[in-house]
Amino acid sequence: MSYVPAPYAPVPWLMRVWRHCAPDVDLRTQRNIAPLMRVYPGVPKDLSHTTLSRYENGTVPVTLELVTAFEQVLGLAPGIIGAHLEDTDVVQIDRWQRRAFLDGVDRGLDGPDWQRLSHLLTAPTGGLVLRSDDTQALIARLMTEMTVSLGPAYQFRMQALIRLAKDEFTRDLVGDAIEAHLSACGYSVIGDALELLPKAHHPRTAGVLMDSYEKLEGVALMLSAGAIEMAIIEDQISPVFWARLSEQLLADLSQPDSARYRPATLIFDLLPRPVQAHLIGRLGDSARQALTELRKAHSAVVRSPEEVRVLRARCDRIAEMLLEQTRPHRPATLTEGLIYWLREALADEHLPLEGAIVLASSPFADALSHHLERHDRDLPGAEVTLNSCQRYDASSLADAYRTAEPSDRARLLVPLAHNRAFPHDLDLRTETQAPDVEHRRLLYAAGMSAHPGLATLAQEPGLTPFERQAAGWWSRVEIPPA
Structure with a gap:
């Protein structure tokens, strides 16, 4: 996420607005909430309303345990705030909790459960080591659940998959799960699965993304292009990746009337200018002219300061309506x-x-x-x-x-x-x-x-x-x- 002023950062801001909107008026003040939070695991027993205020203003980092307590005191959906926290490096779970956790795996896991499991499976010490086929089955299940989850449930599962995809012991199993999912779902819900690879800097990024981009059509092609855009943003275009991508882009950009032209231009727009110039130099005259005119059209739609002011004013009026x-x-x-x-x-x-x-x-x-x-x-x-x-x-x-x-x-x-x-x-x-x-x-x-x-x-x-x-x-x- 791009830079956000501290008071408006997602977690502090959501804590503040949910408190102010609490149906129970007694829970709308920090002085009343802080004592109720102290009984929850991971919350300091001396938590004061002034410290809670600093959490809500973004001046003090907040933990998942503290946010979970906040959600429970206010009666909020689990993870509606906590899912916006960046995944932490340490999850504390003792042996008794670990056994109870594993006993419940077959009954179904919620988002925070999956996040804890990803930590246990990737912990260098004190974690879990399962048989490869058991781990593969869990990751395949997590992959499917991620693609059909919503809101916090989706965010927790995606965080868990990224963690697993980065770990040397589980990353190949995640790669296998992604490739199996693409074909199993009929290439219908593939955007998140494909983008997971560049987000995790996975070694299969080039192969899987280019295989998808070269063979798919329609909406699936656009989703593949979106994953390649993510790879560009994440600086994951390796020489091997570029060798395939550049040739495919040249073929697609040479046919302005093709259905592949628009996704190719979206990828092209994210490339560094010297790379764009190199590709343009390899195009034929008519294709070069079409692409040049398209770039001029794109530059012409940049909004004027007055247009931006009008857009912002409309947002301000919507804010008034929502508050009312x-x-x-x-x-x-x-x-x-x-x-x-x-x-x-x-x-x-x-x-x-x-x-x-x-x-x-x-x-x-x-x-x-x-x-x-x-x-x-x-x-x-x-x-x-x-x-x-x-x-x-x-x-x-x-x-x-x-x-x-x-x-x-x-x-x-x-x-x-x-x-x-x-x-x-x-x-x-x-x-x-x-x-x-x-x-x-x-x-x-x-x-x-x-x-x-x-x-x-x-x-x-x-x-x-x-x-x-x-x-x-x-x-x-x-x-x-x-």
Whole structure:
């Protein structure tokens, strides 16, 4: 995440806003919360309200144990704040806890459990050493759960996989799990699995990403391109990687009318200027001219200071609306932070997801989801933020989908998926035949909502082989605990 002013950093800010929005008015002051937190494991027995204030202002680093206690005192969903902490290097767990933990593995693990397990499996001393096939089975299960989890559940699982992918004893098992997952799911939910490789600086990054980028089409191709963009950001383009990527980019950029042209230009835009110049020099005249004109068009859409001011003012008005609807204690103390994250999520065209994820973990997520369903849909990050936010009354999204125009139905599929709210009474075969429907998004919404018709859809001859495989995979997936 890019630099964030300390008071607005995700964990301190979320602690502050959730306290101010606590339904129990007695829990809205630090003086009342601090004594209640002292009884929880890992919390100092002399925790004072002044120290808690420093945690909330971002001036003192906070631990997962302390945030967990804070969440439990306020009655929040586990991990809704703690999942935003960076993964720490040490997890304290004694032998009795370790045995109890392993006894419960078969009953299902939640996000924090997976994070603890990843620490135990990668600890140089005092951890766990399991048979390779047992470890492989756990990692494969974790991979599947990560791809179908939401919010904190997803963040904890992704952190666990990155830790395992970095460890010399488990990284090959993670690589195997990623490759198995790509084909097993019919290349339907592959973006996070592919991006995991460059995030973890995994040795298979070049091979897996280029194999995917060279052979996939449509949305799957765009997701592969996104993973290559992550590899560029993470400085993971090795000479071997570049040898394959440069030749594929030259082939794709030489065909401006091809479906592969747009993902190739997105990768090209992230390359250093000398590398761009080298590629341009190897293109033919017509392809070089097309790419030059495209770059000029991109530079022409840079927003003017006045346009930026208008975008920010719209975010400010949304902040006023959210504060009015949620009615927190002392709203004036929350305004600046809320405006900061709304601008990050809605007015930033480059990295709206960072802001969207923070807002999705806040007490404002429900009201913001309702607002963006109908208003301010043209803001740069509106779609990403609507996709990220869950609401208390998920059935309202299903109702909106039933009555929406075809174009609006398409934009509601991902929000439906992320609220697990796609209507079970709708016939999936009929939905796949709707005009302009994107099958991948429809399958995603139905799969995340455990639609009972997926197994039947896996036999539908009107779908592609990949789509039938995806429907079958989704029909077998078990939605994990939080």
